[in-house]
Amino acid sequence: MNKEEHKQNNVSKIIVDDKNDSNNSQQISLNEVDKNLEEELLHHVAKSKAIFKSQQKDDPDLTFEEKLVIARNILQKSYCLFLSKFGHYMKKEHLKFFAKSKNEDYEIAYYFNKLQRYFNSSTRQTDVKNRRYQALKTLIEEGEYFSESEMMKRNPLLYEHLIGQYMTEEQKRLRDNIDTKNITFVNLLMENIERDNLKMKQKLQEEEEQDVLEGNDTDEEQKIVYASKNHGEKATYWAIIPIVENKVQHKNEIIKNPHCISKSQKQVLKQEFVTNMYQNFLDGKDIDFDYSTVDENEAYDNIDLRTQDEEDKYFDSESPETIGSTENTNEIESEDELDIYMKSLKVN
Numbered sequence: 352m353n354k355e356e357h358k359q360n361n362v363s364k365i366i367v368d369d370k371n372d373s374n375n376s377q378q379i380s381l382n383e384v385d386k387n388l389e390e391e392l393l394h395h396v397a398k399s400k401a402i403f404k405s406q407q408k409d410d411p412d413l414t415f416e417e418k419l420v421i422a423r424n425i426l427q428k429s430y431c432l433f434l435s436k437f438g439h440y441m442k443k444e445h446l447k448f449f450a451k452s453k454n455e456d457y458e459i460a461y462y463f464n465k466l467q468r469y470f471n472s473s474t475r476q477t478d479v480k481n482r483r484y485q486a487l488k489t490l491i492e493e494g495e496y497f498s499e500s501e502m503m504k505r506n507p508l509l510y511e512h513l514i515g516q517y518m519t520e521e522q523k524r525l526r527d528n529i530d531t532k533n534i535t536f537v538n539l540l541m542e543n544i545e546r547d548n549l550k551m552k553q554k555l556q557e558e559e560e561q562d563v564l565e566g567n568d569t570d571e572e573q574k575i576v577y578a579s580k581n582h583g584e585k586a587t588y589w590a591i592i593p594i595v596e597n598k599v600q601h602k603n604e605i606i607k608n609p610h611c612i613s614k615s616q617k618q619v620l621k622q623e624f625v626t627n628m629y630q631n632f633l634d635g636k637d638i639d640f641d642y643s644t645v646d647e648n649e650a651y652d653n654i655d656l657r658t659q660d661e662e663d664k665y666f667d668s669e670s671p672e673t674i675g676s677t678e679n680t681n682e683i684e685s686e687d688e689l690d691i692y693m694k695s696l697k698v699n
Contacts, residue, residue: 391559392445
């Protein structure tokens with residue numbers, strides 16, 4: 352081998368070595384990024400309110416270090432187990448840590464895609480609405496939560512306005528009927544306490560309603576006084592007095608003639624009350640209901656409806672004419688079933 356060939360070989364070797372060093376350096380850099388992301392993920396989960404292991408009532412709370420060790424062990428054992436257990440306690444950017452693995456493992460891809468949907472505010476909101484709707488249908492079928500007596504307890508004032516004041520004493524006795532033959536003293540005591548609480552709740556609602564009405568009256572009077580500066584003082588009294596008289600007259604009519612409306616009118620008012628209670632549930636306004644049991648519960652997912660929505664969205668996005676208008680297709684179409692149901696309630 353001559354000197355020229357030897358020199359060229361050395362140059363080639365140096366270039367190859369430089370490339371290998373560059374690749375190794377890049378690999379080390381990537382590993383450091385993954386490692387930093389892993390540590391950030393584990394520390395974030397360890398600081399969360401996730402359940403790390405089952406404990407007895409009197410067991411001491413786990414320390415941050417103990418939670419960190421548990422989370423690390425689960426992550427090293429199984430990405431799937433980690434995602435299923437702690438996925439909702441992660442941040443959206445933590446999904447990057449599992450991005451490579453999802454292409455190699457179907458189960459990881461399953462949880463990865465679910466969490467992507469969870470962290471998307473639009474699809475998340477749609478899922479919550481659909482789950483609450485499915486829960487609503489289940490609770491209606493079961494009967495207890497949306498029974499007349501239970502709905503009355505949740506909103507006694509609205510019940511009294513729309514249903515209670517139009518009932519006869521006999522109807523009220525049947526509604527509040529207690530089986531005195533089989534009831535125990537404790538149950539009777541609890542029933543009385545519950546009724547007292549119901550009366551107290553209704554009184555508080557009435558006071559709140561009165562405050563709102565007085566506030567509205569004040570606003571109206573201020574508008575009238577302002578107008579009177581331009582049109583004379585007589586306009587003030589002419590405008591205010593009929594309003595007050597009408598309110599008193601309307602209230603007295605309700606008290607004096609609670610049974611003057613027809614059965615069909617009573618049915619309309621009852622349906623209005625029921626629909627309002629359904630809507631309160633869907634809107635998350637039932638303060639004593641644990642919505643996390645529904646909003647985070649995949650058992651309430653209507654898989655057929657979601658699949659159809661996603662297929663429709665995909666095919667719509669393939670059409671140039673509709674690409675610009677498909678951003679909220681999933682949310683709108685997912686609510687169709689709920690919208691139709693609620694509209695049917697208002698019509699009936």
